[in-house]
Amino acid sequence: MSELGATTMRGVHWPSNGLTEIPFKVYTDPDQYALEQERIFKGSTWNYLCLAAEIPNSGDYVATTIGETAVIVTRDGEGRINAIVNRCAHRGNLLCLERRGNAKELSCIYHGWTYDLAGKLTGVAFERGVKRQGGMPPEFHKDEHNLQRLRVAEFGGLVFGSFRDDGPDLETYLGPKIAGGISRVLNRPARILGRSTQVLPNNWKLYAENVKDTYHASILHLFLTTFRINRLSQEGGIVMDDSGAHHFSYSKLDYALEDGDYKQAALRSDSGFCLADSSVIESVDEYGDGISVQILTVFPSMVLQQIRNTIAVRVIRPRGLEKTELEWIHLGFEDDDEAMTERRLRQGNLVGAAGYISMEDGCIGGFVQRALRYNDDDAGIVMMGGYDAAPQPFRASEAAIRGFWKEYRALTGA
Ligand code: FES
Ligand SMILES: [Fe+2]
Known part of the structure; x- marks a missing residue:
């Protein structure tokens, strides 16, 4: 590897290519921690979300996390399970503040934007302004501001989510x-x-x-x-x-x-x-x-x-x-x-x-x-x-x- 390559490598230095020496810095280095969030938890891994039995009815949801990232798991009107990132597309507020519940839609307390249970943006408060003043410009399109969706799969009654579309399916992963x-x-x-x-x-x-x-x-x-x-x-x-x-x-x-x-x-x-x-x-x-x-x-x-x-x-x-x-x-x-x-x-x-x-x-x-x-x-x-x-x-x-x-x-x- 070139010297430039070596200096741009992120994360801790490993003493060897074997599997038997684990540098202690992997537990103490803040950059390593950030790298894990990005490459492991938001990488091609599958992470446990909830039991399917926790959300049996349409509208049921649970709020959880993958790594540090907040995620909502919902059962929508078609009975499908969705996993969406718990972050409003407007200004990034935590959308779902309860651990679990039942709702027809997801609504942000900050400025009232609403999403359906699959994360599609359905409503923007005062989108057309008030008394013909203000509001969103014509270039704003709601369908460009849906919530980020995760891949979802179920095995043995356990629901898993993955941030990446290009990784293996859950059963291959396991x-x-x-x-x-x-x-x-x-x-x-x-x-x-x-x-x-x-x-x-x-x-x-x-x-x-x-x-x-x-x-x-x-x-x-x-x-x-x-x-x-x-x-x-x-x-x-x-x-x-x-x-x-x-x-x-x-x-x-x-x-x-x-x-x-x-x-x-x-x-x-x-x-x-x-x-x-x-x-x-x-x-x-x-x-x-x-x-x-x-x-x-x-x-x-x-x-x-x-x-x-x-x-x-x-x-x-x-x-x-x-x-x-x-x-x-x-x-x-x-x-x-x-x-x-x-x-x-x-x-x-x-x-x-x-x-x-x-x-x-x-x-x-x-x-x-x-x-x-x-x-x-x-x-x-x-x-x-x-x-x-x-x-x-x-x-x-x-x-x-x-x-x-x-x-x-x-x-x-x-
Ligand atoms: S941050 Fe959610 S509506 Fe503004
Ligand atoms: Fe133990």
Whole structure:
């Protein structure tokens, strides 16, 4: 590359072309953050928007974000789902100020411009002026000022949006293995049990890596090992799509053996600690395949979690270089009976808003961010399980993290 080329390259400098050295500046550099918004979130990626079941009727809408960009998702009169940028074409005001609702049209509070549910500009207040004075000049044409529309696609009841028209379609983007992982968990109509948002004091990528980090789970989350929820010795593995961008990790539990454990040993563990009341982890093999944990990611911002009978979508929302909102949508299914709903809610105490998992993963990102403050030369290493971003039949590996960086580097041109 010419010297001029080198100086015009944006973003942080990478120490090598491999996937095992991650420069610490990727979590601290403001230009890198801006580059991500442009090339990743507004690039050819697909980002989770909402559940289709949240907007069942025409006129239903939800306001959300992709990266930092505000987006409205609507169900229009024809039953179609639209995703439009939440920014008035007049002066850029936030058009939709409610989280969700039902409306016939979108109307801006600033100067009253109105749009239909597909983002078409339908009304300009005082377009012809007042008392024949003022108003828009004849060169102004409403049809040239519609809201920016996103591509929309649905899979497994999840609605995704993409800013780019020239990227792959959603199913190609996911690939068959990840699509299969989503379909396994969301195999029937889902029902929202609740939501919570966790504010993380760290760069969004530290969380994106954390959910792909099968290495840490049984070490940081001591209770997972103590109470035999997830041990690296359990049968399991890491599945990845061809690009490496998305993954799921899974592990199997011998439910029958565990029943015996409850009765005979009251969950005695290596440390000697045990649960006096094991109902918090009492679970059933609802998918009939023995898989008790499946954590799936869709690059860059969505996580689908099955930990025993807790099902949740988590959405990673960057809110500045050192702040991330992690939204949790806790799910059950329409055909759940009362006992199942109760079970999901009780197990939600392991993860979710008040759970150990969210607390510990929330802390660790903040600790890393603190350690990197004015101290971000050098690079971290992700070499567990080798150098590649390929599927592995074990979980003592950082392969899925390497997959994240492979895609990240491809999209940011690094
Ligand atoms: S900014 Fe929306 S109508 Fe003026
Ligand atoms: Fe974790």
